[in-house]
Each structure stands twice: as C-alpha cells, then as structure tokens.
Amino acid sequence: MAGRNNLASNSWSGLASVALGPLVAAIFYSVLYVSPVPFLHRYFMGHPVAYAATVLFFVALVGLIVRHLDTRRQLGIVAGLADSELKPAERTSSDLGEHVTHWLDHLAQLPRSERGCQLVHRLEDLLGRQQRRKTTRFLNDDLRDVSDREADQSHDSLQLVRIIVWAIPMLGFLGTVVGITQTLGGLDFSDGQNAVDNLKAGLYVAFDTTALGLVLSVIAIFLQFPVEKKMNHLMATLDQRSIEILSGGFPEESTADQPLQAIAEMNRAVLASVNQLVETQAELWKKTVDSAHDHWTSVVGNAGDQVQSALTEAIELTLQSHAEHVDKTHQNASQQIEQRWKQWQTALSDNARVLMVQQQTLAQQNELLIGTADRAKELAEVRELLQTNTAGLSAMPEMSDAMRSLARAIDLIVDRVPSQSNRSKAA
Incomplete structure (x- = not known):
C-alpha cells in the first residue's frame, strides 16, 4: 500500500512538472518579451534550441519545487505525530493477528491529513506483512526491505529532473552545431566583409546556445542538491520513527507449541538465503567475466599500441640510419670523385x-x-x-x-x- 501511494505521489509530481513547467516558461517569455534587456533576448530568444532548453529547465525547476514542498509537508506531519497517536496505548490481545487488526483500526481513525503521511503508510505496510505471516521474526528484514524500496522510489522521483539536467547541455551543443552548419551553408563569399560579418553574427548565436545550456544545467544541479538532501533526511526520519514505534509493540511469540511452523519458517529463511546467495554469486561471476573481458580488451589494445609504436620507432630508426648511410656514402663518393x-x-x-x-x-x-x-x-x-x-x-x-x-x-x-x-x- 505504501509503495502504491509513493508511486502515485511520484506520478503526480511528474505530471505537475510536465504541466506547470511549460506554463511557467510561457510566463517567463511573456515577461522577457516586453522587457528591454538585449542581453536576455540574445541568450533566451536567439535560437529555437534556446527555447527548448529554457522550457526543459522550467519543467525541472517545477519538479524540484513540488518535491521540496511535498518533502517539507511530510517532515512537518511526521514531526507533529506522537508515538501515542500511531500505536495503541496497550495490547488488547496476546494473539498477533488480533493485535495487528486493532493497531490497523487505530491508524484508520487518524485524521485524513495525517493518514496521507508516508510514516502512516509505512506502518500500515509493515503491520500488514506481520499479519499475513502471523509472526514477527522477519520484522527487521521487512524494515530494511520497505526502507530500501521507499529510498529507491524517492530517488526515482527525481529521474525526470536528472534527465533534463543531462539533456540541457546536450541541447546547447546541438544548437551550436546546427547554428554553425546553417551559418557556413548560407555564406556568400562574393562580398568578403559582408560574409565575415554574417559569420561572426551566426557564430555568436550558435555559441550562445551552449553557454545558456551549461548555465541552466549548473543552476539545476545546485537546486537539485538541497532537495535531495531534504528527501534523504525524510527517509532517515521515517526509518528511525518506524523502528521506535514497532519495537516492543507486538506480543511475545512462543514457538514451543508450533514446531512445524517454526521449521517451515526456518526452511523458508534458508531457501531465501540460498536464493540470495545464488543471485549474489551469479552477479559476482558476471562482474568477474565483464572485468576480465574489459581487462583483456585493454591489454590487447595496449599491446597493439605498443607493437605499433615499436614498429614505428624501428622503421624511423632504420630509415634515419639508412639516410645517414646514404648521405655519408654520397659525401665519400663526392670526395673521391673530387680527388680523382x-x-x-x-x-x-x-x-x-x-x-x-x-x-x-x-x-x-x-x-x-x-x-x-x-x-x-x-x-x-x-x-x-x-x-x-x-x-x-x-x-x-x-x-x-x-x-x-x-x-x-x-x-x-x-x-x-x-x-x-x-x-x-x-x-
């Protein structure tokens, strides 16, 4: 449930960025169009690629603002929720299933604004897992699993921003290449001075796109850093609060009356460990083979370069020695002919x-x-x-x-x- 809610939140953030980014860019260009600043007109309105880079920048900017506001809202809600509000005051039953059901009902009675908090969604997910297993032996594994999953989802929520940060300078380079190509293709060298002036003007516009792309990309990177830092702080806070709330919140379990269940749980644990070991071993073998392939490729390339360099040096030395010998022979022959x-x-x-x-x-x-x-x-x-x-x-x-x-x-x-x-x- 928590994962679906986080995915929905990330999807909403992406849609907001795509919808509001071009709108903010249109407002920016409306203001820029009426402003009497030639410098801004030159860089933001000098080439079609500049328009595209600016729109992408505002899409990323809106995405970062939305994620920042959502993270601050989540941190405020988590800070305002006390532990007594998130778990029952006392255990109503020694049975794990009944206790978890009562705990989930307690969370369902929270106000709507608080129920949308990521901490509440994480607690509901963890309680549901314990209820389905009817045991809390794997609570620590569930805590790590949920934490890693939500951290990945938090990282993926800025994937569009990262793509835009990478694409903006590429667009700048593309504008430079296209601008230079168009400028060189449209030159008329029949009038030399006019051709030089057109070339200078075209190159100014072409290189302005690269400068704009680099500047916007650097600004986006610096804006992305505090947002990611705030999101990581939220994940750390959620991990700490989840451990504090769930620790000691379940009844003691006795496995003496359930030997078959204990054996089954142990077998599942062993099977999961073996599967994880096999996956880890396969990954290690894959990395080893890839590393060996890269190493051999590098060795073969270096050997080829060394052989080529050695042959080149040997041929150069041989040619130089032959030239010196021919020169010396020519001088001796000239001297002998002169003496004769x-x-x-x-x-x-x-x-x-x-x-x-x-x-x-x-x-x-x-x-x-x-x-x-x-x-x-x-x-x-x-x-x-x-x-x-x-x-x-x-x-x-x-x-x-x-x-x-x-x-x-x-x-x-x-x-x-x-x-x-x-x-x-x-x-």
Missing part, C-alpha cells in the same frame, strides 16, 4: 708540361739538324774543293799526303754528322 678529378687535372697538367718541353726540345733539335745539314753541305763543298786541289797537287808528294789526310778527316766528319742527325730524328 684533381689527380686527373694534375696528371693532364704534368703531361701538357712534358709535351711542351718535348716540343721545345724537338724544335731545338730541328734547328740543330737544319744547321748541321748546312754544315754538311759546306763540308761536302770543302771536300770536293779538296779533292780538286788534291788532284792538282798530286805532283807534290808531301803535299798530296797531307791533303789526303785532310780529305779522310773530312769524310769521317761527314759520315758522323748524318749518323747523329738520324739518331736525333729517332729520338
């Missing part, structure tokens, strides 16, 4: 000088040969003259011998001169 070229130039220069010297020597020898040939002609003439003179002086024996000796000497000279000239030509 210098050697060839030196050899050619030396050969040219030798050839020039040999040419000069040959020219000198040629001149000498020409002079020798002239001398040979002169000697030949002298020999003919001497022969003529020898024939004329043959009557003079002594003179004739002297002239013969002179003729032989001249012949010998003439014979030697041509041989030397021939050797010079051969050289």
